[in-house]
Amino acid sequence: MKTLHFEKQAVCPETGARAGLLHTAHGTIETPVFMPVGTQGTVKGLTRKHLLEELDAKIILGNTYHLYLRPGHKLIEGFGGLHGFMQWPRAILTDSGGFQVWSLSQLRKLKEEGVLFRSHLNGDQHMFTPESTVDVQLSLGSDIMMMLDECTDYPSSHAEARKSMEMTVRWARRGMRHYRERMESREPRNALFPIVQGSMYADLRRECVAQLGELDAEGYAVGGLSVGEPRELSMEMTEVTVPLLPADKPRYVMGVGAPEELPEYVARGVDMMDCVMPTRNARNGYLFTSEGKVVIKQAQYREDSRPLDENCRCHTCTTYSRAYLRHLFQAGEILFSTLATLHNLTHYLDIMRRMREAILLGTFPEFLKTARRLASSPNSAHTS
Amino acid sequence: MKTLHFEKQAVCPETGARAGLLHTAHGTIETPVFMPVGTQGTVKGLTRKHLLEELDAKIILGNTYHLYLRPGHKLIEGFGGLHGFMQWPRAILTDSGGFQVWSLSQLRKLKEEGVLFRSHLNGDQHMFTPESTVDVQLSLGSDIMMMLDECTDYPSSHAEARKSMEMTVRWARRGMRHYRERMESREPRNALFPIVQGSMYADLRRECVAQLGELDAEGYAVGGLSVGEPRELSMEMTEVTVPLLPADKPRYVMGVGAPEELPEYVARGVDMMDCVMPTRNARNGYLFTSEGKVVIKQAQYREDSRPLDENCRCHTCTTYSRAYLRHLFQAGEILFSTLATLHNLTHYLDIMRRMREAILLGTFPEFLKTARRLASSPNSAHTS
Numbered sequence: 048m049k050t051l052h053f054e055k056q057a058v059c060p061e062t063g064a065r066a067g068l069l070h071t072a073h074g075t076i077e078t079p080v081f082m083p084v085g086t087q088g089t090v091k092g093l094t095r096k097h098l099l100e101e102l103d104a105k106i107i108l109g110n111t112y113h114l115y116l117r118p119g120h121k122l123i124e125g126f127g128g129l130h131g132f133m134q135w136p137r138a139i140l141t142d143s144g145g146f147q148v149w150s151l152s153q154l155r156k157l158k159e160e161g162v163l164f165r166s167h168l169n170g171d172q173h174m175f176t177p178e179s180t181v182d183v184q185l186s187l188g189s190d191i192m193m194m195l196d197e198c199t200d201y202p203s204s205h206a207e208a209r210k211s212m213e214m215t216v217r218w219a220r221r222g223m224r225h226y227r228e229r230m231e232s233r234e235p236r237n238a239l240f241p242i243v244q245g246s247m248y249a250d251l252r253r254e255c256v257a258q259l260g261e262l263d264a265e266g267y268a269v270g271g272l273s274v275g276e277p278r279e280l281s282m283e284m285t286e287v288t289v290p291l292l293p294a295d296k297p298r299y300v301m302g303v304g305a306p307e308e309l310p311e312y313v314a315r316g317v318d319m320m321d322c323v324m325p326t327r328n329a330r331n332g333y334l335f336t337s338e339g340k341v342v343i344k345q346a347q348y349r350e351d352s353r354p355l356d357e358n359c360r361c362h363t364c365t366t367y368s369r370a371y372l373r374h375l376f377q378a379g380e381i382l383f384s385t386l387a388t389l390h391n392l393t394h395y396l397d398i399m400r401r402m403r404e405a406i407l408l409g410t411f412p413e414f415l416k417t418a419r420r421l422a423s424s425p426n427s428a429h430t431s
Numbered sequence: 432m433k434t435l436h437f438e439k440q441a442v443c444p445e446t447g448a449r450a451g452l453l454h455t456a457h458g459t460i461e462t463p464v465f466m467p468v469g470t471q472g473t474v475k476g477l478t479r480k481h482l483l484e485e486l487d488a489k490i491i492l493g494n495t496y497h498l499y500l501r502p503g504h505k506l507i508e509g510f511g512g513l514h515g516f517m518q519w520p521r522a523i524l525t526d527s528g529g530f531q532v533w534s535l536s537q538l539r540k541l542k543e544e545g546v547l548f549r550s551h552l553n554g555d556q557h558m559f560t561p562e563s564t565v566d567v568q569l570s571l572g573s574d575i576m577m578m579l580d581e582c583t584d585y586p587s588s589h590a591e592a593r594k595s596m597e598m599t600v601r602w603a604r605r606g607m608r609h610y611r612e613r614m615e616s617r618e619p620r621n622a623l624f625p626i627v628q629g630s631m632y633a634d635l636r637r638e639c640v641a642q643l644g645e646l647d648a649e650g651y652a653v654g655g656l657s658v659g660e661p662r663e664l665s666m667e668m669t670e671v672t673v674p675l676l677p678a679d680k681p682r683y684v685m686g687v688g689a690p691e692e693l694p695e696y697v698a699r700g701v702d703m704m705d706c707v708m709p710t711r712n713a714r715n716g717y718l719f720t721s722e723g724k725v726v727i728k729q730a731q732y733r734e735d736s737r738p739l740d741e742n743c744r745c746h747t748c749t750t751y752s753r754a755y756l757r758h759l760f761q762a763g764e765i766l767f768s769t770l771a772t773l774h775n776l777t778h779y780l781d782i783m784r785r786m787r788e789a790i791l792l793g794t795f796p797e798f799l800k801t802a803r804r805l806a807s808s809p810n811s812a813h814t815s
Contacts, residue, residue, distance in 0.1 A: 087762040118758040374502040
């Protein structure tokens, strides 16, 4: 059974960066790809038109934890899944909910069976198991579903990290078995990716890859990064893990990254990424531009008639001044979130498009060199 | 000097409802018109594209009080006025700020010279005079500016209301004199409308009209309605005032109304209206439909797959279910405000378009009869 088709188009011989096409039941995704996060059935601040016509996003994320709690996956299933509910015609990836249980839920209790937690909305008790999260995501109808994993705390001792990683592997086996049973009676439209854990220990990461590899999934993700560790460690773990993942399958690093990190991940063979940074930072007035970060509330932008980013072709940059954007931010206007999100995501997606083009043209090493030079300049968005 | 041209196209012989074209420096407005409120340089929740392409709004409102305090009218003037600052190519009407001083400012002191007040943002002291508010609005570059008036408290004794009305008239004389001086050296692009006050006293309203009429302004507004009085009184005052206003000039009733009131005002010869109701109610989950009010948070909409309003052609109604809208509202998503505002304003502007058509076709009395029948039905939006 095959629900995805990953077509590799080019590999940079120097770095291993890859360009490809990921064919899903809801259209084809050009990789490497950055996926905007649409937590609760909408990318915060944007309309569908923004996503389809202005950003031309081919895939967005949904959050299983949030949608499970509200409005409920069964309700969404009744609307033809998340695609029908939110009227999104293109691909959707959903996480398993494990990360949100780990980061949002007050009371959680890890058991072999799964994770017991209390809703952050009303305190109700729920349980996620490897099986139930597959079922929830099948109700959501996600093109790419994620396996329930245990998000290891950072920092963790080697022993703790091993214990946690082994749980993730056992859960992945159970989840995959359940998934395959469920798929026997379904159209092959929903893929399931296991998630590599192992904290910041190279040996555990390698071991996890080896064991998850046996599941012969259609794609693999690297989790447990961007959890507070220094960037060097995230990169080291990516370098250890990604080359071991099947080369003919998509590789997804979860929850990354800052704009200047995107080329670093792609240079390490990563095909897919997601992060709340462009959307959340936008709403908080932190804007990424080709010349570095703009913190729009700063007084220096009060009368600044220039566009936010002269090199950006988004609606925000081609229409409005920094002064107007600052005014909207100071006044707490909804339009600020919309215009800022539109810009930040355009910035991210443009970086991805330019990288893809460079890989296809064979110029990715030069692209990477330039990107690294800009990232080390003083006004870089690095610290955001 | 003429900055506006009002072209009357049809008058309903039975009711006196009027259809016309109001030509401004920023395009032609078909009347009767409802003007969406854009308090702080944006109609809350909407993008320019929504206003231009989906609503096709020909004129929007800006609030002098808010824009004067933040970001400041001088800053806005430097961007080519409010049109340049917010990149709005069509007509703008600004109020004088008097109403906001009356309703928002904690400490205000009325003097013959003007009104002393403290900013609701930081407590700074400011003064608005009939002259200064003309200057502020000239900086904003409004196509239609409003005269500073004193908003009489409701209820007020006849003596208080007279005193207040007389102040409004004296201010209007000063404001008009100042305006004419200023316009000697400017292109004729900004009209100035005095505002009729007089609380709920017919004799004061009549007297005010007579005195303001001497100013030979290009249009007149009726203020001091929708300040807490019963609807019958608002209508009575409109009936007393509007027919006395010059028939060849636009007549604007400020701050009204609910959807079912729009036909009532138009039936009384009103050409222009504005109200925060469609936009503010939208953000609060109160939606106006052709079949009455929908309070979207109600549990009855949880799994409701129907469009919000089957008779509405807006993006919200042609794309999404009530269940999805309810989910967005419950989740506090920005998109809810956008979709709800788009719908409520579409509903308002459609009512206006249908009335205009009826007046032009000579069928307004029938339109009014139907509208009144619907308004008295139990599910009416009357009480919103």
